Amino acid sequence: MIGTFEYVRVGSIKEGCEILVAQDKRAVALAGGTDLLVNIRNTGRSPDLLVDFKQVEQMNDLVTDSDAGVKIGACVPLNVIADNRPINERHGALAQAARSIGSYQVRNRATLGGNIANASPAADTAPALLVLGASVNVEGKDGSREIPIDELFTGVKKTSLKQGEVITDIVLPSLGSQVRSAFIKKQRVRGHDLAIINMAACYSPDTGMLRVAIGSCAVTPILLPEVAVSMDEPIDELVKRLNVVAQDAISPIDDIRASAEYRRGLVPVLLHDLIRYVLSPGGGRR
Ligand SMILES: Cc1cc2nc3c(=O)[nH]c(=O)nc-3n(C[C@H](O)[C@H](O)[C@H](O)COP(=O)(O)OP(=O)(O)OC[C@H]3O[C@@H](n4cnc5c(N)ncnc54)[C@H](O)[C@@H]3O)c2cc1C
Incomplete structure (x- = not known):
């Protein structure tokens, strides 16, 4: 059962912000509603007013x-x-x-x-x-x-x-045409499921720098410190090096989707697939 609330659709950012400020914590912004409305239904608690920004050009x-x-x-x-x-x-x-x-x-x-x-x-x-x-x-x-x-x-x-x-x-930001990035996600089932872990990487051949970020393994998504990549370094070595940094940075929990231990175990597996992909566009790197 969904609680009762007022709804207003605004035509400009200024109009919407003014309402949010005037209503203080009683009002919240609404966009697609796929988190907000599900949450209102699941908890039975709703703000007094939803301010819909979806039509703001x-x-x-x-x-x-x-x-x-x-x-x-x-x-x-x-x-x-x-x-x-x-x-x-x-x-x-x-x-x-x-x-x-x-x-x-x-x-x-x-x-x-x-x-x-x-x-x-x-x-x-x-x-x-x-x-x-x-x-x-x-x-x-x-x-x-x-x-x-x-x-x-x-x-x-x-x-x-x-x-x-x-x-x-x-x-x-604009990235050079050689920069390669990718995203990977492990879920329990294909389709409608949140990630057990998600991860993204971005590699710039010009600077030789690699960035990796991990989600669902801490209270916030985590960006690991950028690392320099030498093309002589075998992928397995690079994964080992990054895994040490990642294991230190994350603090996964046991939840309905997976145990903390399983999440930790997935990190090097996803790192391997992701890094291989961004470093080796043709898939040929060691
Ligand atoms: C069946 C299903 C499957 C899903 N699967 C996934 C999934 O695989 N991965 C995933 O990440 N998510 C998933 N979601 C969650 C959800 O769809 C996403 O998080 C979505 O991007 C939320 O966007 P929205 O526009 O619907 O946000 P809303 O529900 O409208 O808003 C979400 C929150 O953000 C605030 N908000 C919205 N827009 C703004 C803004 N411009 N400025 C400030 N605050 C704002 C709202 O006040 C609210 O607190 C799923 C949801 C459902 C129902």
């Missing part, structure tokens, strides 16, 4: 530019991101992560802004955004500001957004 823009990077409105549905050609070509990890979420129907409603604002440790787009060096633009009563994605997640379902602030868009 500016939050539905998706601008790709090979020099300037990509700007994705917070309310752009995940299917649009999954199918966007420049994102697939230049920021593959995000397209793959978006495609892995829920079902086609869920992805038609679910938004990128909602996935990160919800701040689940298992949010699939989070590791991809972390390795791609994304930032989010937010707006609130004190104006607008930019938050690097690694400063957005502060705990389980907690972010550094202030009361009344909304994410307006997500920005991905």
